[in-house]
Amino acid sequence: MSDQTTTGHHQQTSPLDDDDLLIEILLPMPPQPSSLPRVSLVCKRWRRLVSNDPSILRRHRAHHRKPPLLGFFEHRLFFPDHSCRLDVDDILFNPIPEPPDRIPPQLFSMERFPASTGWATRLLSCRHGHVLLLDTSGNFFVCDPVTGGHVRLVIPPEFTDLFINAAVLCAAGDEDEGHVHGTCHWSPFKVVLVAMFGNDGRPMVCVYSSETGLWGNTFRHDGPGTFRDSGASSTLIDHALYWEIDAYNGGHMARAVLGFDLDRQTLTVIKGPPMECSDSSQIVKAMDGGVGFATLSYPTLHLRVWHWNVNVCQDDVATWSLVKTVDLQSIFGLQEHIQRLQVSERRDFILGYDEDDGVIFINIHSCLFMLQHDSMQFKKHYERTERGHLSICYPFRSFYPAGDYSYLIGPSIVGETQCN
Amino acid sequence: MEVDKGKGEAEETRKVAEADRDTVTLKSSDGKLFEVSKEAAARLSTVLAGMIAGGSIDDNGTDLKQIGSEALENVVDYCNKHANSIPSAALISSSISFNTAPFKEPEEWERKFVDRLSHDALFDLVEAANFLGMERLLDVTCHKISEMMKGKSPDQIREVFNIKNDYTKEELEEIRQELAWAFYDD
Numbered sequence: 184m185s186d187q188t189t190t191g192h193h194q195q196t197s198p199l200d201d202d203d204l205l206i207e208i209l210l211p212m213p214p215q216p217s218s219l220p221r222v223s224l225v226c227k228r229w230r231r232l233v234s235n236d237p238s239i240l241r242r243h244r245a246h247h248r249k250p251p252l253l254g255f256f257e258h259r260l261f262f263p264d265h266s267c268r269l270d271v272d273d274i275l276f277n278p279i280p281e282p283p284d285r286i287p288p289q290l291f292s293m294e295r296f297p298a299s300t301g302w303a304t305r306l307l308s309c310r311h312g313h314v315l316l317l318d319t320s321g322n323f324f325v326c327d328p329v330t331g332g333h334v335r336l337v338i339p340p341e342f343t344d345l346f347i348n349a350a351v352l353c354a355a356g357d358e359d360e361g362h363v364h365g366t367c368h369w370s371p372f373k374v375v376l377v378a379m380f381g382n383d384g385r386p387m388v389c390v391y392s393s394e395t396g397l398w399g400n401t402f403r404h405d406g407p408g409t410f411r412d413s414g415a416s417s418t419l420i421d422h423a424l425y426w427e428i429d430a431y432n433g434g435h436m437a438r439a440v441l442g443f444d445l446d447r448q449t450l451t452v453i454k455g456p457p458m459e460c461s462d463s464s465q466i467v468k469a470m471d472g473g474v475g476f477a478t479l480s481y482p483t484l485h486l487r488v489w490h491w492n493v494n495v496c497q498d499d500v501a502t503w504s505l506v507k508t509v510d511l512q513s514i515f516g517l518q519e520h521i522q523r524l525q526v527s528e529r530r531d532f533i534l535g536y537d538e539d540d541g542v543i544f545i546n547i548h549s550c551l552f553m554l555q556h557d558s559m560q561f562k563k564h565y566e567r568t569e570r571g572h573l574s575i576c577y578p579f580r581s582f583y584p585a586g587d588y589s590y591l592i593g594p595s596i597v598g599e600t601q602c603n
Numbered sequence: 604m605e606v607d608k609g610k611g612e613a614e615e616t617r618k619v620a621e622a623d624r625d626t627v628t629l630k631s632s633d634g635k636l637f638e639v640s641k642e643a644a645a646r647l648s649t650v651l652a653g654m655i656a657g658g659s660i661d662d663n664g665t666d667l668k669q670i671g672s673e674a675l676e677n678v679v680d681y682c683n684k685h686a687n688s689i690p691s692a693a694l695i696s697s698s699i700s701f702n703t704a705p706f707k708e709p710e711e712w713e714r715k716f717v718d719r720l721s722h723d724a725l726f727d728l729v730e731a732a733n734f735l736g737m738e739r740l741l742d743v744t745c746h747k748i749s750e751m752m753k754g755k756s757p758d759q760i761r762e763v764f765n766i767k768n769d770y771t772k773e774e775l776e777e778i779r780q781e782l783a784w785a786f787y788d789d
Contacts, residue, residue: 198729198748199764207741208729211706211749217785224757224778224786226769246706283785290784 206232206239214247214365216583217283241363244582250365252537253286253583254278255544255576256314256328258306274306274316276328276579279553279564286583291328308417309577311353311367315374323374323391325351329581330368338376339389339398345378350417350424354394365582375424375443377412384409386428388443388450402443404450408432410439416575418466418538420474422446425466430454440466440474440491456489456503463533468541469506470557476503477543477556479533484511484547488556507556511545514559515552535576544576551576627655629679630664631672637679643686649736669734674727677720681740684712709743717747 198204209232212218219240223230232239244250259273276291293303293316303324308315316324318335321343326333338347354371355362362370374391376398386404391397408430415427423444430439430452438455455476458464462478467488469475474491488507512518534551535544544564545552554561626638645652654660667675709717717725725744732740752760761768779786 196726196730197764198726198733198745199766201733204729204733204745207733207745208748208752211746213753220778220782220785221757222752222760224770224775225760226766230778285784287784 202228202232205229206242209233209239210243210246212243214244214249214251214582215280215284216251216253216286219243221283240582240584244363244365247582248363249539250312250363250580250582251284252279252540252542252578252580253284254280254288254291255535255578256291256306256309257574257576259574274303277576291579293326295331296324296326296333306575306577307348308350309579310351310419311364311372312579312581313351313353313367313372314577314579315349315351317347317349323349323376325372325374327368328579329583332368334393336374336391339401341401342376342378342389345381346412346414347376347378348412348414348417348426349377350375350419350426352419352424354392356422365580373445375417375445377426377441377443379410379412379428384411384431386410386441386450386452390445390448402448402450404441404452406452408439408452410441410452413438415465416535416577418468418536420466420468420538421472425474427455427464427466428452436460438464440476442474453491456487456505463531465533465536465543467536467543467556468538475506475556477533479511479531479545481531484517484531485509486511486543486545486554486556509559511547511552511554514554515547515550515561515563517547530573532573534573535578537578537580539578539580542578544578546573624662627651627660628662628664629675630661630666631670631675632668633672635672635675636664637672637675639679639682640686643682647682647685647737647739649738651735667734670731671727673724674731677724677728678731678735678737678740681716681737684716685739706742706746709746713743714747717744720747 198208205228209219209222209229212222219233223233233243254277256274256276259275274293276286276288278285278288303316304319305317306314307317307323312327312329314326314328316326318324322338323336324333325336351372351374353362353364353367354373355364355367357364371392371394373393376389376391378387379385380387380403385408387401389401390399392399409432411429411431413427413429417424417426419425423442425443426441428439428441430437438458440453440455442451442453443449444451455464456478458478459480461481463481464476464478467475467477469490471490473493476489476491478487478489479485480487486507486509487505489503490506492502492504530549531547532545533543534546536542537544537553541556543554543556545554550566551564552561553564625641627641627644629637629639631637641655645655654665659665670678717728720728725747729741729744729748731737732744751763755763760766
């Protein structure tokens with residue numbers, strides 16, 4: 184019973200003594216990884232509730248719905264002896280939160296996966312707790328860094344000789360009742376494979392479903408134009424995935440946006456907003472939930488945010504409204520720092536995008552900034568000195584069930600899938 | 604509803620003339636009477652809704668023996684404030700299953716309402732809300748207690764809530780080592 188002293192004329196009890204009420208009190212504890220481990224050290228009964236009961240962990244996640252941003256994966260390019268082979272160590276997890284919510288990178292190391300070193304050539308996508316890699320044999324490798332679950336996917340033959348790009352996502356939609364992204368470990372997932380067809384440079388897409396274990400039909404864009412993949416990461420907006428691609432027209436190149444609607448299974452290509460070829464760019468989620476586009480000009484460091492006027496779109500010709508131009512030098516307080524540098528020393532790029540919070544990862548010289556494109560709130564993540572190469576940041580969001588999480592590993596994500 | 608009927612004791616002399624009153628009278632464990640809007644009580648408390656529908660409401664004061672007068676006053680105060688502040692449908696989601704319903708952050712007035720409560724009053728209100736099946740009030744009060752734990756070390760939580768540590772030093776050390784990253788700053 185309670186340790187509380189008796190006051191007044193009725194027996195004072197504490198809701199903390201009642202398991203059901205204690206659970207109600209612990210559910211609002213923040214979704215950050217250290218929250219529940221820390222309360223589990225209060226006493227043994229608390230630990231029993233938060234560590235050993237999967238249903239309480241599930242309720243904790245359902246309560247918060249949005250998983251925390253734990254960090255990002257990046258592909259550090261390193262060429263030993265000038266060879267083109269990359270080591271598996273090069274795909275690294277980079278934690279973002281401060282302690283005690285900072286997950287040590289080694290816990291999400293790619294080395295724990297059974298393949299030997301030298302097997303991953305490209306990091307392609309990171310979403311809903313899954314990481315998608317391309318291995319040296321030219322096949323996909325989907326893994327769940329939290330549980331260690333993984334599967335190898337054989338790429339359909341018509342894509343094998345092409346430069347491919349791909350996105351991974353949970354098969355459940357945001358509105359699916361009972362599903363919370365960030366707990367997708369045992370849930371079915373999809374891989375959306377995109378490439379430009381060799382003969383005419385037309386985009387084509389094929390979707391793998393882990394529910395069926397099969398690749399579906401290939402969808403081809405039937406509009407005019409020749410395109411090339413830019414290798415950029417995908418952005419998921421509503422029920423569609425978007426990639427930046429390059430459009431060629433009579434020797435002239437322009438940035439375009441390739442969209443694949445997952446529900447209707449339709450491909451669209453729209454012309455991007457005006458930009459210089461030295462600009463860095465990123466597809467973002469507009470404030471109204473539509474498609475937006477951010478460009479970072481070099482060397483002036485002006486960030487422009489555009490929104491696609493979807494209602495005015497005709498024949499794949501989009502109109503874009505410039506909604507914002509901001510001077511990042513003044514926002515980040517970098518004027519003096521930048522003036523001291525030669526332009527040739529500068530390295531200013533958009534490196535990634537967290538679609539859940541609308542945060543753009545921007546590298547300016549040696550600093551990585553995280554900027555929310557609606558509020559313009561920003562955080563300097565770190566200043567780095569040791570690296571020569573800039574790599575794309577793939578934000579990783581997940582609930583992190585510290586302790587025993589073997590029950591999370593579903594049978595669907597361990598194994599090997601052959602192409603049908 | 605300008606008159607705050609939840610404050611203080613209801614008048615002893617009040618006579619009930621009509622059967623279809625729009626308020627119900629609740630009696631705390633220590634015999635104090637409180638009047639609350641029937642509509643708000645039925646909407647916010649599954650237990651009171653059941654009693655109203657089942658006709659087990661006593662016009663001279665429905666006995667709630669498990670709830671002291673301070674907690675019951677807060678319950679009634681919450682019901683009245685809720686009736687005045689919130690468009691009714693906003694927080695009622697009976698069709699969504701409890702386990703998956705997304706939590707709605709407390710409104711500003713709900714925060715103020717729980718912030719002014721003492722530690723004991725807050726705990727009593729959690730139990731009263733639980734007893735009366737007041738899901739939203741339970742959420743808001745539990746959220747407040749949870750906020751009091753946020754950012755605190757296990758030692759600090761034990762101290763604030765007067766909880767006995769039943770771990771041995773060795774057991775604590777073992778768990779800490781297992782999850783060293785989560786206890787970086789303690």
